Amino acid sequence: MKHRIGAGAMGLFFSLQSLGHVIYAQEKPSADQQALEQQFDALLSSESIREQVKLLADRPHHLGSARGKEVAELILAWFKQYGWQAKLETYHVLFPTPVERELQLLSPTPFTALLKEQVVEGDSYSTQEGQLPTYNAWGADGDVTAPLVFVNYGLPADYEELDRQGISVKGKIVIAKYGNSWRGIKPKVAYEHGAVGCLIYSDPKEDGYFQGEGYPQGPYKNEHTVQRGSVMDMVIYPGDPLTPNRGATEKAERLEREEAPTILKIPVLPISYHDALPLLTALKGPVAPPAWRGALPITYHVGGNGDVKVHLKVKHSWDIVPAYNVIATLKGSDYPDEWVVRGNHHDAWVNGADDPVSGLAAMLEEAKAIGELARKGFKPRRTLVYCAWDGEEQSLLGSTEWVEDHAKELSEKVVAYINTDGNSRGFFRAGGSHALTGLVTEIARDVRDPLKEVSLFDRKRAQEITSTNSVAPQKKLLDKKDYALQALGTGSDYSAFLQHLGIPSLNFSFGGEGPGGDYHSIYDNYNHYVRFKDPDFVYGKALAQTAGRAVLRLSQAEVLPFDFEGLHKAVLEYAVEVQSLAKELKQQQELNQQLLDKSIFEVAADPKKTYTTPKLKAPVPQIALDTLFSALDSLSVAADKLNARIAAFQGSKKELTAQNGRLYQAEKSLLLEQGLPRRPWYKHSIYAPGFYTGYGVKTLPGIREALEEGHYDEFQHQLRLLEQQLLILTEFLNATF
Numbered sequence: 001m002k003h004r005i006g007a008g009a010m011g012l013f014f015s016l017q018s019l020g021h022v023i024y025a026q027e028k029p030s031a032d033q034q035a036l037e038q039q040f041d042a043l044l045s046s047e048s049i050r051e052q053v054k055l056l057a058d059r060p061h062h063l064g065s066a067r068g069k070e071v072a073e074l075i076l077a078w079f080k081q082y083g084w085q086a087k088l089e090t091y092h093v094l095f096p097t098p099v100e101r102e103l104q105l106l107s108p109t110p111f112t113a114l115l116k117e118q119v120v121e122g123d124s125y126s127t128q129e130g131q132l133p134t135y136n137a138w139g140a141d142g143d144v145t146a147p148l149v150f151v152n153y154g155l156p157a158d159y160e161e162l163d164r165q166g167i168s169v170k171g172k173i174v175i176a177k178y179g180n181s182w183r184g185i186k187p188k189v190a191y192e193h194g195a196v197g198c199l200i201y202s203d204p205k206e207d208g209y210f211q212g213e214g215y216p217q218g219p220y221k222n223e224h225t226v227q228r229g230s231v232m233d234m235v236i237y238p239g240d241p242l243t244p245n246r247g248a249t250e251k252a253e254r255l256e257r258e259e260a261p262t263i264l265k266i267p268v269l270p271i272s273y274h275d276a277l278p279l280l281t282a283l284k285g286p287v288a289p290p291a292w293r294g295a296l297p298i299t300y301h302v303g304g305n306g307d308v309k310v311h312l313k314v315k316h317s318w319d320i321v322p323a324y325n326v327i328a329t330l331k332g333s334d335y336p337d338e339w340v341v342r343g344n345h346h347d348a349w350v351n352g353a354d355d356p357v358s359g360l361a362a363m364l365e366e367a368k369a370i371g372e373l374a375r376k377g378f379k380p381r382r383t384l385v386y387c388a389w390d391g392e393e394q395s396l397l398g399s400t401e402w403v404e405d406h407a408k409e410l411s412e413k414v415v416a417y418i419n420t421d422g423n424s425r426g427f428f429r430a431g432g433s434h435a436l437t438g439l440v441t442e443i444a445r446d447v448r449d450p451l452k453e454v455s456l457f458d459r460k461r462a463q464e465i466t467s468t469n470s471v472a473p474q475k476k477l478l479d480k481k482d483y484a485l486q487a488l489g490t491g492s493d494y495s496a497f498l499q500h501l502g503i504p505s506l507n508f509s510f511g512g513e514g515p516g517g518d519y520h521s522i523y524d525n526y527n528h529y530v531r532f533k534d535p536d537f538v539y540g541k542a543l544a545q546t547a548g549r550a551v552l553r554l555s556q557a558e559v560l561p562f563d564f565e566g567l568h569k570a571v572l573e574y575a576v577e578v579q580s581l582a583k584e585l586k587q588q589q590e591l592n593q594q595l596l597d598k599s600i601f602e603v604a605a606d607p608k609k610t611y612t613t614p615k616l617k618a619p620v621p622q623i624a625l626d627t628l629f630s631a632l633d634s635l636s637v638a639a640d641k642l643n644a645r646i647a648a649f650q651g652s653k654k655e656l657t658a659q660n661g662r663l664y665q666a667e668k669s670l671l672l673e674q675g676l677p678r679r680p681w682y683k684h685s686i687y688a689p690g691f692y693t694g695y696g697v698k699t700l701p702g703i704r705e706a707l708e709e710g711h712y713d714e715f716q717h718q719l720r721l722l723e724q725q726l727l728i729l730t731e732f733l734n735a736t737f
Contacts, residue, residue, distance in 0.1 A: 043369035052361035057353035064321030072324035079328035082371030096316035113275035125525035134226035139268030154186035167304035170194030182694020184231035201276035203294035210295035219532035221517030237681035239400030247405025345392030355422035403496035424514030431486035432506035437566030450538035489697030490689035502668035564639035582623035669729035
């Protein structure tokens with residue numbers, strides 16, 4: 001039988017039967033696909049999602065706990081009940097939990113920190129046993145006494161400001177605010193500057209009383225709320241620190257703990273603003289710059305004069321514990337060796353109603369609905385694999401170990417990975433591989449916002465338009481046709497799929513209208529969630545509709561919905577950003593040289609305050625990106641020609657299968673064989689977590705970070721590698737269909 005794809009190659013491709021011939025519809029799902037999705041929607045229930053959230057978040061269930069195993073076994077039983085083939089895949093991972101935590105202000109006024117969240121009246125979850133204490137996993141054991149210095153958010157630019165004030169943190173303990181970057185960057189940068197310990201506190205300006213009422217009166221942090229979390233240096237690699245690049249099976253070869261580069265070298269402790277206030281009040285020295293000041297009722301000082309002494313002690317048990325991944329499979333009828341993988345983690349720091357159970361319950365609702373469709377005769381054309389990960393909170397342990405353990409098979413078979421995590425009320429958020437922009441756009445146009453009764457696309461666009469006051473961008477947004485798919489950094493379970501193996505990936509959620517300071521605290525529970533996040537669980541159902549459609553459309557598509565013009569547009573935008581950055585850095589460096597030559601900084605400085613002349617950075621060379629733009633032009637031509645060939649394709653089912661395989665393998669052309677500088681685990685040349693942003697993405701990371709950090713020889717080398725990968729992708733597309 002011959003297969004022909006009709007004119008026009010943009011959008012999705014779904015088969016229709018007409019007079020015995022196979023034809024294809026573009027832009028919209030076929031009538032058969034629409035009927036399937038209507039049946040799928042009818043099987044989704046907000047009330048069912050509510051019940052699952054309440055049950056799964058009823059008790060603390062962190063990695064290695066008895067309840068964590070019970071949750072995994074419960075999910076396993078549900079998958080089997082839904083009609084899926086399901087199993088537990090267990091890995092054995094390092095997991096530090098604290099056995100000692102002490103924090104005292106020794107002088108000038110003694111104070112001992114509580115280091116404990118408080119029971120809230122009317123919230124029975126806050127009284128439960130089995131809660132992990134407030135701590136940061138993967139900081140070092142340590143017992144240190146040292147002067148205290150306030151370092152704002154603890155980012156490289158903050159230390160430059162301290163240098164200008166003549167303040168060093170060497171041999172000292174720093175206190176940094178949560179926010180503006182991933183938490184693990186703060187102790188990492190502190191250690192690089194010689195600090196011996198790091199405290200991270202939640203200032204009420206970020207998500208406490210400055211934003212609104214604290215819990216339980218409102219959703220925001222009260223004075224005792226603490227954000228737990230990992231501080232592993234996972235921008236080097238995520239997953240078990242002892243088994244990089246291999247699955248942490250029971251008999252896996254392991255590094256010694258002292259050899260693991262992702263375990264930090266100084267003790268770290270998160271604290272509430274109740275515990276931070278006496279420390280910050282005691283600090284004297286220079287008044288903190290205006291941008292550093294929070295919302296506590298004090299004058300913020302930097303300290304650094306040695307008068308404020310703090311004692312910090314942290315000691316952990318460093319145990320190997322089981323991580324239980326639940327893997328469920330529904331075998332494909334036509335293409336069993338092409339897999340669509342869907343995942344959400346099941347472990348939490350405490351109860352985790354928001355993170356991760358709200359997303360997990362939506363995923364389970366999808367699996368239940370698909371299982372019911374299968375009982376009624378539906379057969380997915382491609383194999384569906386649904387995964388509930390363990391150990392995500394400690395830096396993506398379960399998913400990373402599974403991906404590393406099965407890397408060869410996953411690399412060959414996985415068409416795409418669709419991830420979710422926490423979910424709330426508000427706007428549709430999607431990030432991922434830009435060759436799937438068309439798929440996400442059509443889903444966002446087809447699913448309606450449950451409270452506004454407009455498409456998710458239109459509601460998101462309305463938010464973007466009203467968020468800017470500039471006329472030109474507003475007009476552009478009014479005319480936009482594609483969903484603005486965001487680039488992915490890290491922080492959830494897509495990382496190993498996308499950035500290590502080059503598997504096309506998507507991450508979906510809703511949010512923006514469900515405020516709260518419950519993140520990683522004992523207050524992230526069912527009581528908080530139903531009051532402030534998604535009271536009727538209608539956005540849980542909407543999440544199941546969007547992620548479920550991605551799964552079903554990728555499963556059922558005759559031709560997989562990859563359009564590399566979407567990738568080209570994204571990379572072109574990133575290249576223009578880098579070009580502008582290079583120009584700005586060069587102009588700034590040249591101006592700074594003039595200002596130093598004319599003693600402008602020195603003349604402007606307050607003569608009664610300590611002042612250090614800024615250090616001039618290395619001269620920025622002339623940066624030319626002509627060859628990069630030329631490579632992108634070639635990619636654009638190849639993408640357009642590929643769409644035209646798809647539109648005119650005639651061939652057997654066997655030939656079509658082979659060409660589909662090339663479509664989902666194409667993104668691997670963008671992998672760097674040696675990985676990124678100083679972190680070879682990350683191989684994707686387009687997307688990576690930032691070396692100093694953590695969760696936050698750095699696009700074109702090889703050249704962008706080399707430029708930002710002043711590694712100009714490295715910039716040229718990384719530029720050549722990026723151009724090479726783009727040309728490899730172009731040649732790959734030219735040989736497809």
